[in-house]
Amino acid sequence: xxxxGYAALSAALAGQVAIFGKIGVRGVxxxxxxxxxxxxxxxxxxxxxxxxxxxxxxxxxDRRALLYIALSGLAGAGSWLATxxxxxxxxxxxxxxxxx
Numbered sequence: 001x002x003x004x005g006y007a008a009l010s011a012a013l014a015g016q017v018a019i020f021g022k023i024g025v026r027g028v029x030x031x032x033x034x035x036x037x038x039x040x041x042x043x044x045x046x047x048x049x050x051x052x053x054x055x056x057x058x059x060x061x062d063r064r065a066l067l068y069i070a071l072s073g074l075a076g077a078g079s080w081l082a083t084x085x086x087x088x089x090x091x092x093x094x095x096x097x098x099x100x
Contacts, residue, residue, distance in 0.1 A: 034080045 001009075025033040049055055061069070 031081070038077075038080075 021033070021037070049058075
């Protein structure tokens, strides 16, 4: 499959994430639902890495790679929180317009 096929598959799956996320979590705290979804994603991807024999590669990652992987993870978590509206009160508290 070429990059266009992967892009189309990615878009279709991203659409399903949004649909399933809204339908299935009525009455559930968004942050809890996101945490459970992240745990499931971790388990699935960890199983894939183990099945492909790539677990040893984790040990040889240098600090720079780990830093950027960690920053990417934090940005993703922030994005999920922003999407769910959970960090809006934090942002409003942290941002104060200058009174000049």
